[in-house]
Amino acid sequence: MNTTQSPLKHDKVQKPKFGLIIVGDEILSGKRADKHMPKTIELLSQRGLSLSYAEYVGDDPERIESVLSRAFMSGDIVFSCGGIGATPDDHTRQCAAKALGVPLGLHPQAEDLIRQRIKDQALEAGKPYEPDLPDHIHRLNMGQFPIGAEIIPNPYNKIPGFQCSTRDAQVLAQHPWARVYFLPGFPVMAWPMMEWVLDEYCQAWFEKSPFIERSVIVYGSMEASLTPMMLKLEEQFSLIKVFSLPSVDHPVHGRHIELGVKGPPEAVAQAYPALLAYLHEFGASIGPELVR
Numbered sequence: 001m002n003t004t005q006s007p008l009k010h011d012k013v014q015k016p017k018f019g020l021i022i023v024g025d026e027i028l029s030g031k032r033a034d035k036h037m038p039k040t041i042e043l044l045s046q047r048g049l050s051l052s053y054a055e056y057v058g059d060d061p062e063r064i065e066s067v068l069s070r071a072f073m074s075g076d077i078v079f080s081c082g083g084i085g086a087t088p089d090d091h092t093r094q095c096a097a098k099a100l101g102v103p104l105g106l107h108p109q110a111e112d113l114i115r116q117r118i119k120d121q122a123l124e125a126g127k128p129y130e131p132d133l134p135d136h137i138h139r140l141n142m143g144q145f146p147i148g149a150e151i152i153p154n155p156y157n158k159i160p161g162f163q164c165s166t167r168d169a170q171v172l173a174q175h176p177w178a179r180v181y182f183l184p185g186f187p188v189m190a191w192p193m194m195e196w197v198l199d200e201y202c203q204a205w206f207e208k209s210p211f212i213e214r215s216v217i218v219y220g221s222m223e224a225s226l227t228p229m230m231l232k233l234e235e236q237f238s239l240i241k242v243f244s245l246p247s248v249d250h251p252v253h254g255r256h257i258e259l260g261v262k263g264p265p266e267a268v269a270q271a272y273p274a275l276l277a278y279l280h281e282f283g284a285s286i287g288p289e290l291v292r
Helices: 036-045 061-073 092-100 108-125 134-143 169-174 187-201 223-236 265-282
Strands: 018-023 051-057 077-081 104-106 144-146 150-152 161-164 179-183 212-219 241-250 254-263 285-291
Touching: 018 036, 018 061, 036 051, 036 187, 051 061, 061 077, 061 092, 061 179, 077 187, 092 104, 092 144, 092 161, 092 179, 104 108, 108 134, 108 150, 134 144, 144 161, 150 179, 150 187, 179 187, 212 241, 212 265, 223 241, 223 254, 223 265, 254 265, 254 285
Parallel strands: 018 051, 018 077, 077 179
Antiparallel strands: 104 144, 150 161, 161 179, 212 254, 212 285, 241 254
16 A cells, blocks of 8 residues: 655655644534644745645544545645544544545554553553553554554654555556645644654755745735736746735724735745836835735
């Protein structure tokens, strides 16, 4: 099943999209606030990458399976956070196996790591290591992964996550990097594991100079009237994206549009003056400039 080659061997021009799935009723009910999406954006942006989409799903096995099926077929690099434990409301491992059409099986390396964690905890508590206790056997369920999965090391407590790719040959032929990386819901575990994945598998797409944004406040214009100019800019400067953020009740600027460009610094340095020139030609009323 593991037919994914190292991204380091692929043409850097082919840049994957990155997606995020967050699993758990506690997020949708408001019991806990999601911290994964802002951290994912931060970790990606530190490497010159960006998050293309995010999706929240509750602890509903049918819905989780559907979301994961789409993720596997997306051709993207997708992180899934949450639901990989061994309690009754944890369904992600089982749903991933169903989405791939393969059974679950105890991963040998995961088993070794879980047993080592149990042994370490026993030693810390001054108790004998009893590997066959029912509670310890149950904890091995956290190492039940879809057949063919590979582990993701967990530096916090050794209980690994896992990674899988689709079995669809056509998707893998077009997107060799396509893979879903399954992480715990706990930020203290998930975030270093996500960093490990990015640094281990995605360095080929890192940008030495992270993307920047330059924008300007535009007063008294409608987005529709500015759209032709935005399209012209993206056509003229292929490495940048033009963005438009309208506001109707800003405490300082009132009704306005924040219009800007984002991308590699050298590309932004060329595109932003062109943006200002187009705005002057358009006769737009402009305010302060912003840099991020």
